[in-house]
Amino acid sequence: MPHDSSHAPEPVALSLSVPPRPARRLAQDLVRPVSADPGVEVLDPGLDDEAVSEFLVRIVHGDSGFVLRTDSGERALAGIAATVAALIGDDIRAALTSPDLEFLTGLKPPAVEALREVLLAVETAAVADVTAALAVLGA
Structure with missing residues (x-):
């Protein structure tokens, strides 16, 4: 039987994209024990609000992230x-004194990823306490 090669099969569309990563929650895996050398700058949020604000303005416009080091869940938040x-x-000092939980928990995944590229970890000697305090963020 002769084969009719005049009708080529239709191409099949394939999706070669990488499946999306599951969205990280704001504080998911953020808290860890204090390390001897975190490899990046460390922010002590016990500094006065002016010093914390100056640090954050500089670091968010830089190429590396930072580690926040505190044993206070309130100060970590x-x-x-x-x-x-x-x-x-936005107003950094206002955020330090009155964190807007509704705003923070409503951040979309790209905003969470942007935060996590800058704030690499919260280091603390009180891992359980700080983790519990950050549970309000849906950790």
Whole structure:
């Protein structure tokens, strides 16, 4: 039987894209024990608000991230809020004194990733306490 080669089969469309990563939550795997050398700058949020603000303005416009080091869950939350404020050009001092939990928990995945590229970790000797305090962020 002769073969009719005049009708080529239709091409099949294939998706070669990489499947998306599951979105990280704001504080997921953020808290860790204090390391001897984190390899990046360390922010002590116990500094006065002016010094913290100056640090954040400089670091969010740089090429490397930083580690926040505190044993206070409240100050860790304030540091996260202030870092977000620095990234979006909002009032850093206001974020330090009154973190907006509704705003923080409503951040979309790209904003969370932008934060996590700058704030690499919260280092603490009180891992359980700080992790518990950050649970309000949906960690």
